[in-house]
Amino acid sequence: MGVPTVSIDSTTVIVGIDVSKEYVDFFVLNRKGDPSGRRPRRAEDLTMLAAELAALKPRLVVLEATGGFETALWAALEAAGLRVAVVNPKRVRDFARSLGLLAKTDRLDARVLARFGELLGPAPTLLPSRAAREGRELLRHLNALVDMRAQQRTRKRQLEGEEVLASVERVIASLSEEIALLEQQVEQTLRERPAECQRAARLRTAPGVGPKTSWALVAELPELGQLSGRQVAALAGLAPVARESGRFRGRRRIAGGRARVRTALYMAARAAVSCDPQLAAFRARLLAAGKPKQVALIAVARKLLVALNAMIRDQRPWIPLPA
Numbered sequence: 001m002g003v004p005t006v007s008i009d010s011t012t013v014i015v016g017i018d019v020s021k022e023y024v025d026f027f028v029l030n031r032k033g034d035p036s037g038r039r040p041r042r043a044e045d046l047t048m049l050a051a052e053l054a055a056l057k058p059r060l061v062v063l064e065a066t067g068g069f070e071t072a073l074w075a076a077l078e079a080a081g082l083r084v085a086v087v088n089p090k091r092v093r094d095f096a097r098s099l100g101l102l103a104k105t106d107r108l109d110a111r112v113l114a115r116f117g118e119l120l121g122p123a124p125t126l127l128p129s130r131a132a133r134e135g136r137e138l139l140r141h142l143n144a145l146v147d148m149r150a151q152q153r154t155r156k157r158q159l160e161g162e163e164v165l166a167s168v169e170r171v172i173a174s175l176s177e178e179i180a181l182l183e184q185q186v187e188q189t190l191r192e193r194p195a196e197c198q199r200a201a202r203l204r205t206a207p208g209v210g211p212k213t214s215w216a217l218v219a220e221l222p223e224l225g226q227l228s229g230r231q232v233a234a235l236a237g238l239a240p241v242a243r244e245s246g247r248f249r250g251r252r253r254i255a256g257g258r259a260r261v262r263t264a265l266y267m268a269a270r271a272a273v274s275c276d277p278q279l280a281a282f283r284a285r286l287l288a289a290g291k292p293k294q295v296a297l298i299a300v301a302r303k304l305l306v307a308l309n310a311m312i313r314d315q316r317p318w319i320p321l322p323a
Contacts, residue, residue, distance in 0.1 A: 020106060023041055023106070025037070050073075059083070064087060142182040226313070269298075286299055
């Protein structure tokens with residue numbers, strides 16, 4: 001099977017860069033000789049690479065989201081005036097398989113990223129500010145400690161020995177103390193950023209949305225209010241994906257998206273159906289139609305997200321949904 005063809009200007013320069021812990025591998029597509037290479041992932045080397053790439057005037061530079069390793073390079077590329085698209089690694093891997101590329105090396109990945117940018121044309125992604133990145137790190141650390149405390153509480157119920165029980169109780173107490181401190185720091189961070197503080201306060205007017213959900217949405221979904229309802233649902237992984245072929249009609253499922261946002265909205269939906277008559281009635285109608293409980297709750301989470309998106313877009317508090 002050949003590579004899929006689309007209407008593309010073959011003179012358009014696209015750069016793919018694969019980022020690892022120690023190095024970055026780059027590939028320049030549609031430039032004479034298709035230059036490629038490897039550089040250390042040091043600040044000075046990234047700045048030099050960004051300047052060299054800027055001289056080639058690429059239309060787009062494509063990176064994979066790598067959990068933070070890409071941030072320094074992303075910042076250097078933006079500082080050099082380049083448009084950067086940060087894309088989901090799974091999407092890129094699926095693209096590579098569609099081209100029959102099963103091997104995986106850093107240099108091959110850079111080439112695949114460039115080809116991905118040429119054929120699919122992903123939208124540029126703006127790098128969040130340093131303050132926003134630090135706020136997101138703080139929130140993720142808080143959530144990690146909350147998960148650790150929950151694990152220790154589960155362990156405690158399974159233990160018998162007094163010495164181990166006492167140790168686990170000390171760990172839980174220490175985690176609780178640190179969690180309380182971090183929650184205060186998150187609140188203080190929001191107060192120091194009026195726009196984010198106002199956004200979080202507006203989100204909290206919605207049923208089921210408490211401090212933790214509002215923090216998660218502010219930190220993890222900065223696009224809220226800037227996209228359509230369909231787009232924001234897809235970004236959160238709450239849009240059902242069709243599974244159909246010929247006469248086969250499979251059950252639609254949610255897939256992909258930002259797991260932290262989806263989890264926060266799912267918990268908010270659970271709370272919302274117990275305090276909001278309209279959302280409770282919506283869930284009841286789905287259950288009456290034979291939908292599984294989990295599917296109905298996901299639908300509530302999606303409906304809640306679309307409403308929150310409209311609230312931020314229109315800069316207004318929660319308005320009860322129509323029955």
